Amino acid sequence: MSAHSPAATSTRLSDGRELIYFDDPGRPPRTTSPDARGLPGRAEPGEVRYDELSGDWIAVAAHRQSRTHLPPAEACPLCPSTSGNLSEIPAEDYDVVVFENRFPSLGPALAELPDSLPWGQSAPAAGRCEVVSFTSSHTGSFGGLPYGRARTVVEAWAHRTAALSALSGIRQVFPFENRGADIGVTLHHPHGQIYAYPYVTPRAAQLGARARRFYDESGGRATLLGALLDRERTAGERMVLDGTHFSAYVPFAARWPLEVHLVPHRHAADFADLTGEEKDELAEVYLRLLQAVDALYDTPTPYIAAWHQAPLDTVLRPAARFHLQLTSPRRAPDKLKFLAGSEAAMGAFITDTRPEQVAGRLRSALAGIPAAAAEPSTGRKARA
Numbered sequence: 001m002s003a004h005s006p007a008a009t010s011t012r013l014s015d016g017r018e019l020i021y022f023d024d025p026g027r028p029p030r031t032t033s034p035d036a037r038g039l040p041g042r043a044e045p046g047e048v049r050y051d052e053l054s055g056d057w058i059a060v061a062a063h064r065q066s067r068t069h070l071p072p073a074e075a076c077p078l079c080p081s082t083s084g085n086l087s088e089i090p091a092e093d094y095d096v097v098v099f100e101n102r103f104p105s106l107g108p109a110l111a112e113l114p115d116s117l118p119w120g121q122s123a124p125a126a127g128r129c130e131v132v133s134f135t136s137s138h139t140g141s142f143g144g145l146p147y148g149r150a151r152t153v154v155e156a157w158a159h160r161t162a163a164l165s166a167l168s169g170i171r172q173v174f175p176f177e178n179r180g181a182d183i184g185v186t187l188h189h190p191h192g193q194i195y196a197y198p199y200v201t202p203r204a205a206q207l208g209a210r211a212r213r214f215y216d217e218s219g220g221r222a223t224l225l226g227a228l229l230d231r232e233r234t235a236g237e238r239m240v241l242d243g244t245h246f247s248a249y250v251p252f253a254a255r256w257p258l259e260v261h262l263v264p265h266r267h268a269a270d271f272a273d274l275t276g277e278e279k280d281e282l283a284e285v286y287l288r289l290l291q292a293v294d295a296l297y298d299t300p301t302p303y304i305a306a307w308h309q310a311p312l313d314t315v316l317r318p319a320a321r322f323h324l325q326l327t328s329p330r331r332a333p334d335k336l337k338f339l340a341g342s343e344a345a346m347g348a349f350i351t352d353t354r355p356e357q358v359a360g361r362l363r364s365a366l367a368g369i370p371a372a373a374a375e376p377s378t379g380r381k382a383r384a
Helices: 062-066 147-165 202-217 224-235 276-294 341-346 355-367
Strands: 007-012 018-023 047-051 056-060 096-100 122-124 128-133 172-179 191-197 239-242 246-249 258-264 303-308 323-328 330-332
Touching: 018 147, 096 147, 128 147, 147 172, 147 191, 147 276, 202 224, 224 239, 224 246, 224 258, 239 276, 239 355, 246 276, 258 276, 258 355, 276 303, 276 323, 276 355
Parallel strands: none
Antiparallel strands: 007 018, 018 096, 047 056, 047 122, 096 128, 128 191, 172 191, 172 303, 239 246, 246 258, 258 323, 303 323
16 A cells, blocks of 8 residues: 655635645645745636527626736746745745635635526526645756655545545536647646536536446446547557556647646546556556656657546446547647637648657657656755
8 A cells, every 4th residue: 555645735815715735745744834925715606608509608707817927937936935026926936836816716615506508698607726836946847856756746636535525516626737839727836637517518528428328238338538548558559658557649639749647447437546556656657658748759749638537427437437538639749739710620630640650750759768766755965
Protein backbone atom coordinates (compact mmCIF):
# COMPACT_ATOMS: atom_id res chain seq x y z
CA MET A 1 0.00 0.00 0.00
CA SER A 2 1.29 3.44 -0.93
CA ALA A 3 2.34 5.61 2.00
CA HIS A 4 2.04 8.94 0.15
CA SER A 5 -0.38 10.91 2.33
CA PRO A 6 -0.10 14.68 1.92
CA ALA A 7 -1.60 16.81 4.67
CA ALA A 8 -4.70 18.76 3.59
CA THR A 9 -5.31 22.05 5.42
CA SER A 10 -8.46 24.06 4.64
CA THR A 11 -8.86 27.80 5.18
CA ARG A 12 -10.96 30.66 3.81
CA LEU A 13 -10.03 33.65 1.68
CA SER A 14 -11.36 37.10 2.62
CA ASP A 15 -14.39 36.78 0.30
CA GLY A 16 -15.36 33.40 1.74
CA ARG A 17 -13.88 31.10 -0.91
CA GLU A 18 -12.32 27.87 0.30
CA LEU A 19 -8.58 27.26 -0.14
CA ILE A 20 -6.86 23.96 0.66
CA TYR A 21 -3.11 23.44 1.07
CA PHE A 22 -1.80 19.98 0.14
CA ASP A 23 1.66 19.65 1.70
CA ASP A 24 4.08 16.93 0.60
CA PRO A 25 4.54 14.13 3.18
CA GLY A 26 7.10 14.97 5.85
CA ARG A 27 6.38 18.69 6.00
CA PRO A 28 5.78 20.24 9.44
CA PRO A 29 2.13 21.06 10.26
CA ARG A 30 0.94 24.11 8.36
CA THR A 31 -0.16 27.28 10.10
CA THR A 32 -2.49 29.31 7.90
CA SER A 33 -2.32 33.08 7.50
CA PRO A 34 -5.34 35.33 6.89
CA ASP A 35 -6.03 36.83 3.48
CA ALA A 36 -5.24 40.53 4.01
CA ARG A 37 -6.88 41.79 0.81
CA GLY A 38 -10.34 42.44 2.27
CA LEU A 39 -12.10 41.34 -0.92
CA PRO A 40 -15.79 42.18 -1.36
CA GLY A 41 -18.32 39.39 -1.00
CA ARG A 42 -18.81 36.98 -3.89
CA ALA A 43 -21.09 37.97 -6.74
CA GLU A 44 -24.17 36.06 -7.74
CA PRO A 45 -23.53 33.18 -10.16
CA GLY A 46 -24.00 33.46 -13.88
CA GLU A 47 -26.73 31.51 -15.60
CA VAL A 48 -27.30 28.40 -17.65
CA ARG A 49 -29.57 28.21 -20.66
CA TYR A 50 -30.95 25.11 -22.34
CA ASP A 51 -30.39 24.76 -26.10
CA GLU A 52 -33.46 22.99 -27.45
CA LEU A 53 -31.75 22.33 -30.81
CA SER A 54 -29.02 20.16 -29.31
CA GLY A 55 -30.23 19.35 -25.82
CA ASP A 56 -27.07 20.94 -24.38
CA TRP A 57 -26.72 23.29 -21.43
CA ILE A 58 -24.86 26.56 -22.12
CA ALA A 59 -23.26 28.52 -19.28
CA VAL A 60 -23.41 32.31 -19.61
CA ALA A 61 -20.53 33.77 -17.59
CA ALA A 62 -20.06 37.35 -18.79
CA HIS A 63 -18.35 38.29 -15.50
CA ARG A 64 -15.31 36.28 -16.63
CA GLN A 65 -14.46 39.04 -19.12
CA SER A 66 -12.77 40.85 -16.22
CA ARG A 67 -10.62 37.93 -15.05
CA THR A 68 -6.84 38.27 -14.77
CA HIS A 69 -5.13 37.87 -18.15
CA LEU A 70 -1.42 36.99 -18.49
CA PRO A 71 -0.11 39.23 -15.70
CA PRO A 72 3.65 39.78 -15.23
CA ALA A 73 5.42 37.46 -12.80
CA GLU A 74 5.50 40.08 -10.06
CA ALA A 75 1.68 40.27 -10.13
CA CYS A 76 0.91 36.57 -10.53
CA PRO A 77 -2.15 35.54 -8.46
CA LEU A 78 -0.83 31.98 -8.02
CA CYS A 79 2.57 32.85 -6.57
CA PRO A 80 2.92 33.01 -2.77
CA SER A 81 1.89 36.36 -1.30
CA THR A 82 4.48 39.07 -0.68
CA SER A 83 4.17 42.62 0.61
CA GLY A 84 4.13 43.82 -2.99
CA ASN A 85 1.77 41.14 -4.32
CA LEU A 86 -1.10 40.00 -2.14
CA SER A 87 -2.04 36.99 -4.23
CA GLU A 88 -4.70 34.32 -4.02
CA ILE A 89 -2.42 32.27 -1.75
CA PRO A 90 -1.79 34.00 1.62
CA ALA A 91 1.38 32.06 2.44
CA GLU A 92 5.12 32.49 2.12
CA ASP A 93 5.40 29.15 0.32
CA TYR A 94 3.36 26.07 -0.52
CA ASP A 95 3.56 22.71 -2.29
CA VAL A 96 0.16 22.24 -3.97
CA VAL A 97 -2.90 24.39 -3.40
CA VAL A 98 -6.53 24.18 -4.50
CA PHE A 99 -8.99 27.06 -4.20
CA GLU A 100 -12.34 28.18 -5.52
CA ASN A 101 -11.97 30.23 -8.69
CA ARG A 102 -12.55 33.95 -8.19
CA PHE A 103 -14.10 34.14 -11.67
CA PRO A 104 -16.07 30.88 -11.90
CA SER A 105 -18.04 29.67 -14.88
CA LEU A 106 -20.22 27.71 -12.44
CA GLY A 107 -21.18 28.45 -8.84
CA PRO A 108 -20.79 29.27 -6.04
CA ALA A 109 -24.47 28.33 -5.69
CA LEU A 110 -25.40 24.65 -5.59
CA ALA A 111 -28.71 23.38 -6.93
CA GLU A 112 -30.38 20.55 -8.81
CA LEU A 113 -30.95 21.42 -12.47
CA PRO A 114 -34.13 20.25 -14.19
CA ASP A 115 -33.83 18.00 -17.23
CA SER A 116 -34.55 21.02 -19.44
CA LEU A 117 -35.93 24.56 -19.40
CA PRO A 118 -38.49 26.24 -21.68
CA TRP A 119 -37.20 28.66 -24.30
CA GLY A 120 -36.53 32.10 -22.80
CA GLN A 121 -35.93 30.85 -19.26
CA SER A 122 -32.60 30.43 -17.48
CA ALA A 123 -31.36 29.05 -14.17
CA PRO A 124 -28.45 30.00 -11.89
CA ALA A 125 -25.17 28.46 -13.04
CA ALA A 126 -24.86 26.14 -10.08
CA GLY A 127 -21.72 24.08 -9.52
CA ARG A 128 -18.15 24.74 -8.49
CA CYS A 129 -14.93 25.72 -10.27
CA GLU A 130 -11.56 25.24 -8.59
CA VAL A 131 -7.98 26.15 -9.48
CA VAL A 132 -5.17 23.66 -8.78
CA SER A 133 -1.72 25.24 -8.53
CA PHE A 134 0.92 22.52 -8.97
CA THR A 135 3.84 24.40 -7.44
CA SER A 136 4.75 27.74 -5.87
CA SER A 137 7.31 28.27 -8.65
CA HIS A 138 6.10 30.68 -11.32
CA THR A 139 7.99 28.96 -14.11
CA GLY A 140 8.09 25.37 -15.33
CA SER A 141 5.35 22.87 -16.07
CA PHE A 142 3.73 19.75 -14.69
CA GLY A 143 6.16 17.59 -16.67
CA GLY A 144 9.06 19.22 -14.81
CA LEU A 145 7.76 18.45 -11.31
CA PRO A 146 9.68 16.00 -9.14
CA TYR A 147 7.92 12.67 -8.68
CA GLY A 148 6.88 13.37 -5.08
CA ARG A 149 5.19 16.63 -6.06
CA ALA A 150 3.35 15.04 -8.98
CA ARG A 151 2.18 12.31 -6.59
CA THR A 152 0.83 14.99 -4.24
CA VAL A 153 -1.12 16.53 -7.13
CA VAL A 154 -2.62 13.12 -7.93
CA GLU A 155 -3.71 12.84 -4.30
CA ALA A 156 -5.20 16.34 -4.45
CA TRP A 157 -7.18 15.37 -7.57
CA ALA A 158 -8.51 12.30 -5.74
CA HIS A 159 -9.40 14.34 -2.64
CA ARG A 160 -11.26 16.98 -4.63
CA THR A 161 -13.02 14.42 -6.83
CA ALA A 162 -14.48 12.74 -3.74
CA ALA A 163 -15.43 16.04 -2.08
CA LEU A 164 -16.98 17.64 -5.15
CA SER A 165 -18.86 14.47 -6.08
CA ALA A 166 -20.59 14.64 -2.70
CA LEU A 167 -21.95 18.18 -3.25
CA SER A 168 -25.65 18.66 -3.90
CA GLY A 169 -26.63 18.75 -7.57
CA ILE A 170 -23.22 17.80 -9.02
CA ARG A 171 -23.44 15.38 -11.97
CA GLN A 172 -19.85 15.33 -13.25
CA VAL A 173 -16.37 16.25 -11.92
CA PHE A 174 -13.75 17.14 -14.53
CA PRO A 175 -10.08 17.89 -13.69
CA PHE A 176 -8.10 19.34 -16.59
CA GLU A 177 -5.08 21.41 -17.55
CA ASN A 178 -4.77 23.90 -20.39
CA ARG A 179 -1.08 24.35 -21.12
CA GLY A 180 0.41 27.03 -23.37
CA ALA A 181 -0.59 30.36 -24.90
CA ASP A 182 -1.67 28.56 -28.08
CA ILE A 183 -4.34 26.79 -26.02
CA GLY A 184 -5.54 30.10 -24.59
CA VAL A 185 -4.26 30.06 -21.01
CA THR A 186 -4.69 33.28 -19.05
CA LEU A 187 -2.00 32.54 -16.42
CA HIS A 188 1.56 31.32 -17.08
CA HIS A 189 1.98 29.79 -13.60
CA PRO A 190 1.76 25.95 -13.79
CA HIS A 191 -1.81 25.10 -12.84
CA GLY A 192 -4.95 23.22 -13.77
CA GLN A 193 -8.64 23.43 -12.97
CA ILE A 194 -11.52 21.28 -11.78
CA TYR A 195 -15.09 21.85 -12.92
CA ALA A 196 -17.99 20.31 -10.99
CA TYR A 197 -20.94 20.47 -13.38
CA PRO A 198 -24.65 20.38 -12.47
CA TYR A 199 -25.25 18.37 -15.67
CA VAL A 200 -23.52 15.63 -17.64
CA THR A 201 -21.51 17.36 -20.36
CA PRO A 202 -22.30 16.61 -24.01
CA ARG A 203 -19.06 14.73 -24.64
CA ALA A 204 -19.43 12.63 -21.49
CA ALA A 205 -23.04 11.86 -22.38
CA GLN A 206 -22.03 10.75 -25.89
CA LEU A 207 -19.19 8.55 -24.66
CA GLY A 208 -21.30 7.29 -21.78
CA ALA A 209 -24.18 6.18 -23.99
CA ARG A 210 -21.90 4.13 -26.21
CA ALA A 211 -20.09 2.67 -23.21
CA ARG A 212 -23.39 1.70 -21.59
CA ARG A 213 -24.61 -0.01 -24.76
CA PHE A 214 -21.42 -2.08 -24.97
CA TYR A 215 -21.63 -2.88 -21.25
CA ASP A 216 -25.21 -4.09 -21.55
CA GLU A 217 -24.48 -6.18 -24.65
CA SER A 218 -21.66 -7.91 -22.72
CA GLY A 219 -24.00 -8.68 -19.85
CA GLY A 220 -22.08 -6.31 -17.59
CA ARG A 221 -18.88 -8.32 -17.98
CA ALA A 222 -16.83 -5.88 -20.10
CA THR A 223 -16.38 -2.17 -20.75
CA LEU A 224 -15.86 -0.50 -24.10
CA LEU A 225 -12.68 1.33 -23.09
CA GLY A 226 -11.29 -1.84 -21.57
CA ALA A 227 -11.93 -3.71 -24.82
CA LEU A 228 -10.29 -0.94 -26.87
CA LEU A 229 -7.26 -0.99 -24.56
CA ASP A 230 -6.95 -4.76 -25.05
CA ARG A 231 -7.11 -4.36 -28.84
CA GLU A 232 -4.47 -1.61 -28.86
CA ARG A 233 -2.14 -3.64 -26.61
CA THR A 234 -2.55 -6.66 -28.90
CA ALA A 235 -1.99 -4.65 -32.11
CA GLY A 236 0.97 -2.80 -30.59
CA GLU A 237 1.68 -0.31 -33.38
CA ARG A 238 0.00 2.61 -31.61
CA MET A 239 1.15 1.76 -28.09
CA VAL A 240 3.27 4.41 -26.39
CA LEU A 241 3.97 2.80 -23.02
CA ASP A 242 2.76 -0.29 -21.18
CA GLY A 243 2.90 -0.34 -17.39
CA THR A 244 1.69 -2.57 -14.59
CA HIS A 245 -1.49 -0.59 -13.89
CA PHE A 246 -1.70 1.91 -16.79
CA SER A 247 -0.98 1.91 -20.52
CA ALA A 248 -0.89 4.76 -23.03
CA TYR A 249 -1.62 4.64 -26.74
CA VAL A 250 -2.53 6.84 -29.68
CA PRO A 251 -6.11 5.81 -30.53
CA PHE A 252 -6.81 4.20 -33.90
CA ALA A 253 -9.22 7.01 -34.82
CA ALA A 254 -7.41 9.94 -33.17
CA ARG A 255 -9.07 13.29 -33.80
CA TRP A 256 -6.12 15.58 -33.07
CA PRO A 257 -2.62 15.85 -34.62
CA LEU A 258 -1.31 14.67 -31.25
CA GLU A 259 -3.63 12.58 -29.08
CA VAL A 260 -2.77 10.03 -26.40
CA HIS A 261 -5.06 8.06 -24.11
CA LEU A 262 -3.74 6.88 -20.74
CA VAL A 263 -6.01 4.11 -19.44
CA PRO A 264 -6.01 1.99 -16.27
CA HIS A 265 -5.88 -1.77 -16.74
CA ARG A 266 -8.54 -2.16 -14.05
CA HIS A 267 -12.03 -0.73 -14.36
CA ALA A 268 -12.01 2.39 -12.17
CA ALA A 269 -14.54 5.21 -12.12
CA ASP A 270 -12.37 8.18 -11.13
CA PHE A 271 -9.30 9.38 -9.22
CA ALA A 272 -10.98 8.55 -5.91
CA ASP A 273 -11.45 4.94 -7.06
CA LEU A 274 -7.72 4.32 -7.62
CA THR A 275 -5.59 2.31 -5.20
CA GLY A 276 -2.39 3.69 -3.71
CA GLU A 277 -0.26 1.59 -6.05
CA GLU A 278 -2.22 2.80 -9.06
CA LYS A 279 -1.75 6.42 -8.02
CA ASP A 280 1.98 5.78 -7.57
CA GLU A 281 2.33 4.50 -11.13
CA LEU A 282 -0.02 7.11 -12.57
CA ALA A 283 2.20 9.94 -11.28
CA GLU A 284 5.29 8.29 -12.79
CA VAL A 285 3.89 7.44 -16.23
CA TYR A 286 2.09 10.78 -16.56
CA LEU A 287 5.33 12.66 -15.92
CA ARG A 288 7.15 10.60 -18.55
CA LEU A 289 4.33 11.03 -21.04
CA LEU A 290 4.36 14.82 -20.69
CA GLN A 291 8.14 14.87 -21.04
CA ALA A 292 7.89 12.81 -24.24
CA VAL A 293 5.27 15.19 -25.65
CA ASP A 294 7.58 18.13 -24.96
CA ALA A 295 10.51 16.30 -26.58
CA LEU A 296 8.75 16.14 -29.95
CA TYR A 297 9.70 19.74 -30.82
CA ASP A 298 12.30 22.33 -29.88
CA THR A 299 9.73 24.41 -27.99
CA PRO A 300 7.14 23.34 -25.37
CA THR A 301 4.09 21.61 -26.80
CA PRO A 302 0.70 23.20 -26.06
CA TYR A 303 -1.80 20.63 -24.81
CA ILE A 304 -5.07 19.95 -23.03
CA ALA A 305 -4.94 17.22 -20.39
CA ALA A 306 -8.54 16.07 -19.93
CA TRP A 307 -9.19 13.58 -17.13
CA HIS A 308 -12.39 11.76 -18.05
CA GLN A 309 -14.17 10.53 -14.93
CA ALA A 310 -17.41 8.54 -14.74
CA PRO A 311 -20.44 10.84 -14.49
CA LEU A 312 -22.44 10.79 -11.26
CA ASP A 313 -25.31 9.15 -13.10
CA THR A 314 -26.72 5.77 -12.11
CA VAL A 315 -27.13 4.68 -15.73
CA LEU A 316 -23.81 5.89 -17.19
CA ARG A 317 -21.44 5.44 -14.24
CA PRO A 318 -21.15 1.61 -14.12
CA ALA A 319 -19.88 1.45 -17.73
CA ALA A 320 -17.63 4.55 -17.77
CA ARG A 321 -13.90 4.02 -17.17
CA PHE A 322 -11.57 6.72 -15.87
CA HIS A 323 -8.87 7.78 -18.35
CA LEU A 324 -6.75 10.67 -19.60
CA GLN A 325 -7.19 12.19 -23.06
CA LEU A 326 -4.09 14.28 -23.82
CA THR A 327 -4.42 16.34 -26.99
CA SER A 328 -2.47 19.03 -28.81
CA PRO A 329 -3.40 21.08 -31.90
CA ARG A 330 0.26 21.21 -32.93
CA ARG A 331 0.67 19.44 -36.27
CA ALA A 332 4.21 20.66 -37.13
CA PRO A 333 6.96 22.72 -35.45
CA ASP A 334 5.42 25.96 -36.71
CA LYS A 335 1.82 24.94 -37.45
CA LEU A 336 -1.36 24.50 -35.40
CA LYS A 337 -4.58 22.81 -36.36
CA PHE A 338 -7.54 25.16 -36.06
CA LEU A 339 -11.07 23.84 -35.84
CA ALA A 340 -12.66 25.30 -38.95
CA GLY A 341 -15.76 24.41 -41.00
CA SER A 342 -15.87 20.62 -40.86
CA GLU A 343 -14.74 20.27 -37.24
CA ALA A 344 -16.26 23.36 -35.62
CA ALA A 345 -19.58 23.35 -37.45
CA MET A 346 -20.16 19.66 -38.13
CA GLY A 347 -18.01 17.92 -35.52
CA ALA A 348 -16.49 15.90 -38.36
CA PHE A 349 -12.78 15.72 -37.63
CA ILE A 350 -10.10 15.42 -40.30
CA THR A 351 -6.72 14.54 -38.85
CA ASP A 352 -3.44 15.86 -40.27
CA THR A 353 -1.23 13.06 -38.92
CA ARG A 354 -1.16 9.26 -38.96
CA PRO A 355 -1.71 7.84 -35.45
CA GLU A 356 0.86 5.08 -36.04
CA GLN A 357 3.58 7.62 -36.87
CA VAL A 358 2.71 9.79 -33.87
CA ALA A 359 2.95 6.76 -31.58
CA GLY A 360 6.35 5.87 -33.08
CA ARG A 361 7.69 9.36 -32.44
CA LEU A 362 6.46 9.27 -28.84
CA ARG A 363 8.06 5.86 -28.26
CA SER A 364 11.34 7.20 -29.58
CA ALA A 365 11.10 10.22 -27.29
CA LEU A 366 10.30 8.01 -24.28
CA ALA A 367 13.37 5.88 -24.93
CA GLY A 368 15.53 8.82 -23.86
CA ILE A 369 13.53 9.68 -20.73
CA PRO A 370 14.44 7.85 -17.50
CA ALA A 371 11.77 6.70 -15.08
CA ALA A 372 10.81 9.35 -12.55
CA ALA A 373 12.48 8.98 -9.17
CA ALA A 374 9.73 7.46 -7.03
CA GLU A 375 10.60 9.20 -3.79
CA PRO A 376 8.58 11.80 -1.89
CA SER A 377 9.81 15.39 -2.02
CA THR A 378 10.39 15.88 1.70
CA GLY A 379 12.89 18.71 1.48
CA ARG A 380 13.13 22.05 -0.27
CA LYS A 381 15.68 20.63 -2.73
CA ALA A 382 12.82 18.70 -4.37
CA ARG A 383 10.82 21.81 -5.21
CA ALA A 384 9.80 22.30 -8.83
